[in-house]
Amino acid sequence: MAGTSSGIVAGLTAAALGAVGFLAYQAQATVPAGLGGRAGASASPSMTAASTPSYDPTSTALPGGTGVGERVVYSLDANRVWLVGQTNQLERTFRVSPGSVDPPPGSYWVTSRSNAITGSDGAPIEHVVRFTEVDGLAVGFSAAVGSAVRSAGDPVVRTGGIRETRADGDAMWDFATIGVRVMVIR
Numbered sequence: 001m002a003g004t005s006s007g008i009v010a011g012l013t014a015a016a017l018g019a020v021g022f023l024a025y026q027a028q029a030t031v032p033a034g035l036g037g038r039a040g041a042s043a044s045p046s047m048t049a050a051s052t053p054s055y056d057p058t059s060t061a062l063p064g065g066t067g068v069g070e071r072v073v074y075s076l077d078a079n080r081v082w083l084v085g086q087t088n089q090l091e092r093t094f095r096v097s098p099g100s101v102d103p104p105p106g107s108y109w110v111t112s113r114s115n116a117i118t119g120s121d122g123a124p125i126e127h128v129v130r131f132t133e134v135d136g137l138a139v140g141f142s143a144a145v146g147s148a149v150r151s152a153g154d155p156v157v158r159t160g161g162i163r164e165t166r167a168d169g170d171a172m173w174d175f176a177t178i179g180v181r182v183m184v185i186r
Contacts, residue, residue, distance in 0.1 A: 069086055070180060091171075092168070094168040096162050097164075101158055105186055108132045110179060113176075120137065120160065121161070123145075141172050
């Protein structure tokens with residue numbers, strides 16, 4: 001009887017572990033790439049640098065191949081952002097000033113926001129919308145407050161802040177809530 005009982009227990013344990021593993025897999029598969037594991041640590045595997053659309057930096061038109069639905073599209077080469085609504089309508093486009101650290105092209109999700117803080121360059125900033133991390137440095141959109149202005153790509157200070165005007169920062173703040181997709185392209 002002892003051999004039968006241990007076999008039943010082993011079978012139930014294996015079934016329980018299998019069920020837990022399957023549920024964990026299902027849960028991970030439904031979490032946006034930027035929210036799984038380390039928040040925003042990497043681009044989603046479905047959108048690699050090789051498959052990420054590039055963009056003509058002289059155009060203000062919304063780039064093709066950046067997905068469907070509500071999203072922020074950010075072009076590294078054009079230093080431009082597009083805010084695209086749920087029905088794929090362009091709500092706003094504007095130029096930005098990148099920090100010294102760029103995120104790799106790919107698909108991310110807004111992982112955190114701060115209304116007002118001090119940036120890594122010491123400038124007071126507002127409406128911070130973070131979507132990834134590069135080498136331990138948060139990367140996101142923000143607007144400098146007052147006359148605080150930094151030059152783009154300052155080689156002395158490592159910054160992941162992609163700076164917007166205050167009006168554009170207000171629009172980004174209203175649009176890009178936690179979980180909104182951010183598509184980074186060349």
